[in-house]
Amino acid sequence: MKNRSYYEELGVQPDATAEQIKSAYRRLAKKYHPDLNSGDRLAEDRFKRISEAYRILSDPTQRRAFHEKERVRAKSKAASQKQSSESFFDYFKSAWKTGFGSYTAEQTANVPRRGKDLKITLEIDELELARGIKKRVMIKRDGPCSVCGGTGRKPGSSPVQCKICLGIGEVPTSKQGKTVFVTCTNCKGKGFIVRERCLQCGGKGIARGKIPLTIDVPAGTKADEVMTIKAQGNIGTGGTAAGNLKVMIVSTQNNYFAPRGDDLIYDYAINLKELLTGGEIEVPTPDEKIKLSIQPGLKQGKILKVKGKGLLNSNGLHGDLLVRISYHLPEKITPRASELIDELISLKGWSPKKDRKGFIKKSTNDH
Ligand SMILES: [Zn+2]
Ligand SMILES: [Zn+2]
Structure with missing residues (x-):
């Protein structure tokens, strides 16, 4: 027995309610009951088909499974040409046409x-x-x-299964002579209808x-x-x-580093004291702060290399951190600074020796 005939057997629409299905069955069952049609093989067959259709359609789970089965069948390429699907579609189409106006695959906005x-x-x-x-x-x-x-x-309310697609969210339609399933417009593909809407959204x-x-x-x-x-x-x-x-x-x-390949350049400007005495300076690496010892008298542009504190390269090795030295000099010498500098250079050994004429004699090491 072909599934397509369930609705036709009972003479109801695909969106028929449980009550409509029940009353259709009762009416037909009375008409074709074997007791009232003794010896009539056709009536007996019809009664069997009506009973089968009612058994499926009166059970929401089975009715839904029947639709789902039809959907899968229509979707499979081989089955798309089968008579059963086409008829199922035609039946649906006529039902929708009468009930909801024409329904085509294009109406999916x-x-x-x-x-x-x-x-x-x-x-x-x-x-x-x-x-x-x-x-x-x-x-x-x-x-x-x-x-x-x-x-x-609305929280606490229950959804109602869509009576058009029976919760599947898709319905059959025809496209270029083939049955295809499109999103159900009644429930917008959700398979259920919201009766009480959430007030928030x-x-x-x-x-x-x-x-x-x-x-x-x-x-x-x-x-x-x-x-x-x-x-x-x-x-x-x-x-x-x-x-x-x-x-x-x-x-x-x-803010601190200039990447140069795998290496990172960090500029450090030493002050006068660091230039004259050397000592310990603090520099950042990408992960932490470290201390570096510097010699007195570093030249501008001198690079102090800190191994392995650069970037990780594609070989899994780290580049280096390059600390580039520059001199920090004040932009402006204030009177107070000038006094201090005067005092400093007046100290023994802070100024070059000059002779009586006020000149610096050439060094004996030079030539
Ligand atoms: Zn639906
Ligand atoms: Zn909401």
Whole structure:
């Protein structure tokens, strides 16, 4: 016995209520009951088919399974040409035409939509970009409504199964002579109808909100690169997929280091005392502070190399930290500073020896 005939057997519409199915069965069962049609093989057969149709259609689970089966059958390419599917479709189509006006595959404007992609710009300094970083950001996006949890229903109320698609969310229609299933417009693909809407979101199940998100920017990500993070955009309607989050990377300069290949350059300006006496200076590395001993009399541009404190390269080795020395001199000599300098150079050994004429005699080592 073919499934397609269940509704036809009972002479009811596919969206018939349980009561309509029951009364149709009662009426037909009385008419074709074997007791009233003794010896009539045709009536006996009809009675069997009516009973079978009623057995399936009166049980919501079986009725739904029957629709689902038909949907799968229509979707499979081989089965799409089968008579049974076509007839099933024709039957549905006529029911919808009479009940809801014409229903075609093109009428899908109001169906669920995948969530929109979102775009954000993420500023990352060049050092973090080279080393890789996990950035925590706040994203403004459409997410599930916090009151109804995204169902669109008033909390505590129950959804009602869609009587058109019987909870499947799709209905058969014809496209170029083939039966295809399209989103049910009655329930917008949800398979159920919301009778009492959530007051917070008006039944959409969606609310705009700010959510924290940790974005993992891998080492070696380039400036102006656009990363795509799947399904972190706006959520879709009707249970469809969320959009993606596109993250545009913008590189900013690091406050301390200038990357040079795997090495990092750090500029250190020594003051007068450090120039004259040397000593210990403190410099940053990407991870910590370290102390370096310096000799007196360092030349400008001198590079002090700190091994292995640069960037990790693709061979798994670290470059170096290069501390580049410059001199720090005051922009302006105040009267007080001038006094101190006068005092300093008046000390023994702070000024070159001059003869009576006021000149500096040439060094005996020079030629
Ligand atoms: Zn809501
Ligand atoms: Zn539906």
